[in-house]
Amino acid sequence: MTQHSSRTTPPEHRGLRGFVRDNGLGLFFTVTFLLALAGQAIAGHADFNNQLVADQLRPISLAEYLTSSDFAVDVAENWQSEYLQFFLFIGVTVWLVQRGSPESKELHKGGTESDKQQLVGKYAKEGAPAWARVGGWRRAVYSHSLLLVMGAIFLLSWLVQSITGVAAYNEQQLRQLQAPISWSQYLGAADFWNRTLQNWQSELLAVASMAVLSIYLRQRGSPESKPVGSAHGATGVEG
Amino acid sequence: MTGRAGRVAVTVVLAGAVSACGTVSERRDEVRDAAVAFEKAVAAGAYGRMCTALAPGTVEELEQSAGSPCAKALSEESLASGGAVRVVDVYGNQARAVLATDTLFLSRFAAGWKVVAAGCSPRPEQPYQCRVKGG
Numbered sequence: 001m002t003q004h005s006s007r008t009t010p011p012e013h014r015g016l017r018g019f020v021r022d023n024g025l026g027l028f029f030t031v032t033f034l035l036a037l038a039g040q041a042i043a044g045h046a047d048f049n050n051q052l053v054a055d056q057l058r059p060i061s062l063a064e065y066l067t068s069s070d071f072a073v074d075v076a077e078n079w080q081s082e083y084l085q086f087f088l089f090i091g092v093t094v095w096l097v098q099r100g101s102p103e104s105k106e107l108h109k110g111g112t113e114s115d116k117q118q119l120v121g122k123y124a125k126e127g128a129p130a131w132a133r134v135g136g137w138r139r140a141v142y143s144h145s146l147l148l149v150m151g152a153i154f155l156l157s158w159l160v161q162s163i164t165g166v167a168a169y170n171e172q173q174l175r176q177l178q179a180p181i182s183w184s185q186y187l188g189a190a191d192f193w194n195r196t197l198q199n200w201q202s203e204l205l206a207v208a209s210m211a212v213l214s215i216y217l218r219q220r221g222s223p224e225s226k227p228v229g230s231a232h233g234a235t236g237v238e239g
Numbered sequence: 240m241t242g243r244a245g246r247v248a249v250t251v252v253l254a255g256a257v258s259a260c261g262t263v264s265e266r267r268d269e270v271r272d273a274a275v276a277f278e279k280a281v282a283a284g285a286y287g288r289m290c291t292a293l294a295p296g297t298v299e300e301l302e303q304s305a306g307s308p309c310a311k312a313l314s315e316e317s318l319a320s321g322g323a324v325r326v327v328d329v330y331g332n333q334a335r336a337v338l339a340t341d342t343l344f345l346s347r348f349a350a351g352w353k354v355v356a357a358g359c360s361p362r363p364e365q366p367y368q369c370r371v372k373g374g
Contacts, residue, residue: 055373056294056296056373057294058332058346167330168330170328170330171330171333173330174330174334175333175346176366177355177356177359177372178366180328180335
């Protein structure tokens with residue numbers, strides 16, 4: 001905290017307000033994520049119990065539902081597809097461009113670009129991350145850290161989906177007086193791929209829509225859009 | 240939430256989940272015990288005990304389709320004892336017990352594991368065919 005800023009705003013006010021103002025985007029999506037997850041838990045619990053009651057079986061408590069495979073697979077199947085979406089978006093936009101889209105780099109910049117363009121090594125400026133300054137494996141890892149972490153979360157979520165999915169599927173099988181199946185059998189089962197692909201298709205459609213619609217449409221003030229007056233053909237321009 | 244409060248909350252949730260549901264091996268043992276108790280009642284022709292071991296929905300369906308009380312309806316089904324328990328599968332509150340010559344399906348109720356279906360034979364690509372089952 002600088003002397004100047006502490007003079008202009010009372011410290012106890014400035015700290016919280018300043019934090020909220022500086023982190024509004026992250027805070028908004030974290031809070032709305034938690035609210036939506038809570039809503040999913042309540043609606044999912046009610047839906048699950050409706051099925052149990054219809055089958056003349058014992059309904060379960062909310063605490064039981066929150067630790068059930070049914071809730072876990074519903075959460076994980078959506079998480080994996082979201083992280084796959086960002087993994088692909090980050091990775092594919094290195095190489096592929098879209099004329100006129102603010103989601104794309106300029107048309108001639110396809111690829112991982114030079115050290116000078118990426119401000120690493122001897123081109124690093126003041127305030128650059130330490131691993132961007134150094135060479136070797138640390139720079140290589142840091143240069144792809146966003147893609148690596150998104151990819152790792154995607155794979156982990158997908159693995160969790162498969163494990164909780166087979167448990168939820170088998171619980172359903174037993175309720176219908178059918179034999180349970182193994183995890184490896186589940187990986188080839190229609191239920192696993194239906195859950196997976198119905199999420200993938202919607203994520204891919206959303207990205208394709210964003211990449212193309214943003215060529216012609218605008219949202220004034222949003223960095224996800226080009227400036228309102230930009231030409232449709234202007235590529236790699238954010239508002 | 241502070242770090243300590245967070246740890247306490249996680250511990251409480253985990254403890255609640257474990258105490259409410261038990262571990263997988265505990266639940267498997269409970270299912271095995273319930274299956275053995277049911278099979279002993281079958282072997283002894285103790286229809287009253289068999290009725291107590293059945294799930295409420297199964298008793299209701301049995302009585303409705305037979306038009307007689309549970310014990311009498313079961314005596315007319317002439318279920319044979321299935322022998323020793325070979326395999327137990329438990330997923331959530333549902334279970335299957337594969338016996339030497341029979342298969343039982345069970346579900347967990349407030350009073351413990353109850354038999355949802357008995358006298359079941361597997362059919363390819365279809366649900367088991369069961370002599371006694373819920374609606």
